[in-house]
């Protein structure tokens with residue numbers, strides 16, 4: 001069943017904290033839920049559907065429903081696809097609403113990676129027997145897997161297409177240009193290409209400034225039926241299309257290191273929404289590392305494969321300058337990357353843009369159609385991809 005026009009995002013909230021030593025993860029989930037409900041003009045007793053991923057402690061969705069006192073939930077989903085989970089959840093919530101399983105869905109993400117000093121899914125130390133993910137035993141002998149696999153993708157992209165570190169650096173430059181206007185951004189300083197390429201090497205060819213930040217916090221969304229949306233006094237953001245796909249060595253269907261699952265999730269979402277890349281006025285693109293953005297821009301069809309380096313170096317990602325303003329909150333590269341599943345912030349900034357509530361310095365004029373895309377896991381080897389297309393309803 002198509003979800004086009006069957007659900008609306010009516011509430012969105014991003015937690016203002018980036019460092020939360022005095023709050024528990026369930027508390028952050030609850031504060032985000034409260035913020036999104038207030039934004040929508042609803043109460044927690046209105047919620048009858050709940051969605052979260054693996055960052056929710058205990059028994060995931062079940063524990064959070066209990067902790068938050070959500071008495072009327074009749075539909076739950078805790079599908080885990082890493083950083084793309086929260087984009088995928090909007091699609092799943094829309095599907096559940098279209099099928100009559102619920103009418104007000106709450107989606108929450110929260111975590112405290114700064115306190116836990118933990119990223120990467122529990123892969124364990126080199127050579128250690130681990131209860132982490134199944135691939136850990138094959139990969140942890142080479143050290144930390146996340147930065148290394150993204151580094152391999154960047155290296156391969158450079159080899160295949162001649163992409164340069166300077167071109168990748170433009171992605172951080174664009175994100176920092178937007179982050180300067182975000183009072184909550186973890187990093188607010190505008191940086192130059194030279195600063196990015198001269199920052200310390202993390203995993204060749206990715207430098208410190210090619211990486212996303214590590215922040216505590218979270219966010220929440222409220223997705224409702226058209227009937228509930230009509231009753232609320234907020235701008236309506238219509239869900240137009242959603243696509244999801246896994247990429248893995250076995251399920252990867254022949255994709256090499258330079259391609260992401262966006263090659264599958266993108267066309268599904270565009271097809272369902274009935275729009276094309278040139279119709280998109282604003283894009284939130286998952287930005288765990290600069291290379292993540294570059295590959296996804298290409299795979300979603302915003303430029304030709306291999307031309308991403310030129311596209312970003314022409315300033316196309318900068319609001320008010322280029323063709324495709326991206327991550328106008330500063331994104332994961334500068335603003336916020338709570339947990340290793342930061343995708344919810346991608347939807348939240350797209351909602352701000354469509355409502356006309358982004359910072360005036362970065363607001364895209366007449367922003368009527370936006371895309372949010374997430375990836376989760378390790379870009380080169382195995383990850384989940386999810387694409388969401390939304391439209392402002394007059």
Ligand SMILES: CC(=O)SCCNC(=O)CCNC(=O)[C@H](O)C(C)(C)COP(=O)(O)OP(=O)(O)OC[C@H]1O[C@@H](n2cnc3c(N)ncnc32)[C@H](O)[C@@H]1OP(=O)(O)O
Nearest residue numbers: 082083119146208209211212213214288340341375376377
């Ligand atoms: C699907 C997915 O989501 S996969 C992605 C999951 N996320 C990640 O892998 C996180 C990637 N980022 C990181 O691992 C870390 O930020 C690192 C390794 C790049 C840096 O961490 P550390 O070496 O511990 O740096 P530390 O936190 O001590 O900060 C040192 C300095 O660098 C700065 N800094 C830290 N991270 C970044 C960053 N990403 N960009 C720019 N500056 C940074 C800090 O502000 C600090 O500056 P200061 O000395 O002026 O105060």
